[in-house]
Amino acid sequence: MTDAPPAFELLPGAPGSPVILHVPHSSREIPADVRTGIVLTDAALERELDHMTDAHTAEIAERAAGLAGLTPWRFVNRTSRLVVDPERFPDEREEMAAVGMGAVYTRTSHREVLRAAGTEPGPLVERYFRPYARAMTEAVADRLAATGRAVVIDVHSYPAEPLPYELHGEGPRPAVCLGTDSFHTPPDLLAAARAAFEPCGDMGLDSPFGGTYVPLDFYGQRHEVGALMVEIRRDTYMTEPGGPAGPGLPGLARSLAALVDAVPV
Numbered sequence: 001m002t003d004a005p006p007a008f009e010l011l012p013g014a015p016g017s018p019v020i021l022h023v024p025h026s027s028r029e030i031p032a033d034v035r036t037g038i039v040l041t042d043a044a045l046e047r048e049l050d051h052m053t054d055a056h057t058a059e060i061a062e063r064a065a066g067l068a069g070l071t072p073w074r075f076v077n078r079t080s081r082l083v084v085d086p087e088r089f090p091d092e093r094e095e096m097a098a099v100g101m102g103a104v105y106t107r108t109s110h111r112e113v114l115r116a117a118g119t120e121p122g123p124l125v126e127r128y129f130r131p132y133a134r135a136m137t138e139a140v141a142d143r144l145a146a147t148g149r150a151v152v153i154d155v156h157s158y159p160a161e162p163l164p165y166e167l168h169g170e171g172p173r174p175a176v177c178l179g180t181d182s183f184h185t186p187p188d189l190l191a192a193a194r195a196a197f198e199p200c201g202d203m204g205l206d207s208p209f210g211g212t213y214v215p216l217d218f219y220g221q222r223h224e225v226g227a228l229m230v231e232i233r234r235d236t237y238m239t240e241p242g243g244p245a246g247p248g249l250p251g252l253a254r255s256l257a258a259l260v261d262a263v264p265v
Helices: 042-052 057-067 095-099 122-147 187-200 249-262
Strands: 008-011 019-023 073-077 150-158 176-179 203-205 225-233
Touching: 008 122, 019 057, 019 122, 019 249, 057 073, 057 150, 057 249, 073 122, 122 150, 150 249, 176 187, 187 203, 187 225, 187 249, 225 249
Parallel strands: 019 073, 019 150, 150 225, 176 203
Antiparallel strands: 008 073, 176 225
């Protein structure tokens, strides 16, 4: 038996909703036994969490779920991305491994040492990454079985100024960046997102971050699985880095709810 909090949580929505709001990077929680493998001082770790956590995105998703006409499902990571990053490949396919940021990070946002050289990622991948991937796969399969389709909307944020780890930080940094996939992002979903987030400021596609999250069992296989990433520039709704939410947050939640409502059922 353990009283440790769950590493992730699926929060049920309406039985007829195909939408899953996926919130992978909102938590700052690092279990004590994982903390021992991180070489940063406590103060340095707090600064790193300020830079790398998509602060308040779980609240944006929660508020949006409450405002939507048909409540979406929410899949929320309850541990920090510094434990494992569930959206990275755990193998050589991951381009971010070039800067020490594969599924298990070994470098910080400023390319400094996070974990000692020679750290074996396998135990963290088995303990956190694979169960997360299985649960997300099951959540998508459940929506397919219940409604005939599934739409994964990733809820992220990013800093106003590029951090040294970014591989594509030289491009535009709009108020809202929409990440797309040529197979899983249909034109009507993208159009709905553009309309929903129009009140929030300028929008762009796939810069500074692109792509979407789709469980590998469905990736490139099932058109019934739609996906879109919503990347929100942090200065539009919070004090950077890692500070409190500001007056922009409710409007973003309303826009996310409008996108959820625009998904056909």
